[in-house]
Amino acid sequence: MSMTQHAEPAVTTPPASGPKATDGRTAQRPLALRLLARPEVGVLLGAAAVYVFFLVAAPPVRDGSSMANVLYQSSTIGIMALPVALLMIGGEFDLSAGVAVVGSALTASMLTYQLTLNVWAGVFVALLVSLGVGFFNGWMLVRTGLPSFLVTLGTFLILQGVNLAVTKLVTGNVATDDISDMDGFDQAKKIFASTFQVGGVNVKITVVWWLVFAALATWVLLRTKYGNWIFAVGGNKESARAVGVPVTFTKISLFMLVGFGAWFVGMHQLFSFNTVQSGEGVGQELIYIAAAVIGGCLLTGGYGSAIGPVFGAFMFGMVQQGIVYAGWNPDWFKAFLGVMLLGATLINLWVSRAATRR
């Protein structure tokens, strides 16, 4: 993949001076085409189509509180889809992302309960553990040069086993104990799992965090040196290294960013459900990756955006809940989800082809 950057201001007007002879190399392409070439446009159209579709097909979706529910579901996918997308732009995968969420929640919950600590102590240590797992993934990758698919498949299996075995060892059960009556719980719940009212509609705080993180990720990608590095290492590692990009640092930090996301979603699950079951989270990693891919990130790296996965996650949440709101036969749910995903990727493909054709 070549390095594909989309940082130029979008407001420049095409040259006004008629059909003057140009050689085609320096000509500004029309604004519409340049917009279409952005990675998030395909998914934006797809998400809008799905939204309108369910607005018509499922009357309850028109209600504000239903929208809040869809956004909540999307946000729990979306918060993780963001770092997963950045990692994918940086050219790597993380298959351990789903169980890492549960691992983080288990760590915080068990530490707090078993040592009878303030909840914040558990939350803090869980963050360290999550970042540590990310660091391990990145470090293994850089050290061994193995594909990230293999390295993170390893950590996925290890974490899955550790989650279960350690929980069983420590608590004697496979689920953690209820920590909702412990010091600091209410405070932490306010940050990770509270609800607030907007015009009579109850909105979950994760929706706000999701959008804040997305804005932050967009800024980092498009306006900072680190963002350039991400595109560079995902495009071509060797040439990136040749021009002085710190490849090792970039890759490891991207994995640690996924660790941070896993910690955040893990804390949300812990503080909204009070206990954690150790077997959860398996299979979620594919949903995060799917949201990033639907959001226009290339599986091969070097291309993508942070806004795209936001719409990707929204599309996932909308379809998942929309089918229920529409009251359709639930037997078909997975099949329908699959069709929607394929459809979205086809739109993506078509749009980017149409936009880059001359």
Added chain:
Amino acid sequence: MHRHHRAATLAAVVLSGALLATGCSSSSGGKKSEEGGAAASAGKATTPRMTVAMVTHASPGDTFWDLIRKGAEAAAAKDNIKLVYSSDPSAGNQANLVQNAIDQKVDGIALTAAKPDAMKDVIAKAKAAGIPVVGFNSGVDDWKELGMLEYFGQDENIAGQAFGERLNQLGAKHALCVIQEQGQVALEARCAGLKKGFSGKTDILYVNGTDMPSVKSTITAKLKQDSSIDQVVTLGAPIALTAVQSLSDAGAKAKIATFDLNKELVKAVQDGTIQFAVDQQPYLQGYLAVDSLWLYKNNGNFSGGGTAPVLTGPAFITKDNADTVAEFAAKGTR
């Protein structure tokens, strides 16, 4: 030396975290507030050491299956049995595990037949090798045909019907049966039984049991979509507790009742947020399955005369009897 510097920073952060942790303990809840209570234990049999293999279709990390295993372990400890536990949700792999047990020449096999056809060959092989096989938990319709010695479990369909009849008494009109694993035979049988016993309308909803936020919002969505639902029926304790939140999110007035228990759920029954729970007593299933193999080996006994299953449920847990169950649930054995 860049990396060394960072490693040092990391170590410092970890250390300060540990210090912080020791300095701030919680004044309420936690391990310190737990009351001491020993697990059920009795003497140990003096019969010769024997080996029993327990092979289930459990997915790892599920609270329900953990209780089965605890029951089996309790019986094994008492009967001087070496228990070899293994499980795999995929039927083919489970059959391989049974074959593995036959190769190890165990003295008895206890297995769940969630997908009976896949178990047929290995059960025949075990019998040919002279190893007694007992069934439990799943396969109530097929254990005789498969040639198993006896069966311990709940007839999911009958349990579903009893559940439905209880709902009739409570005056429910429109029930939502929430299935956390699409296509799982036992779960589908519960909802089918519910439909049969319940005189009102029954809808089915599939949720993704490995992702709680998604379970929560999907149940919320369904309650919004159909406001005539006045009864939510869940098929697992964690799902029931999550449904409580869905109800308040959707602003719905429906009531919740569930299959299966755990200790938080017993609390919820005690304080009335959940109407009742139907317990199939997994601990009892695991215990009886192992104990029965000991009896068969040492005294030739077997239950049900090879024709009738031993039913371990349905046992209804309501506000009236929750207190007696709570004590055992808190220990993680009920």
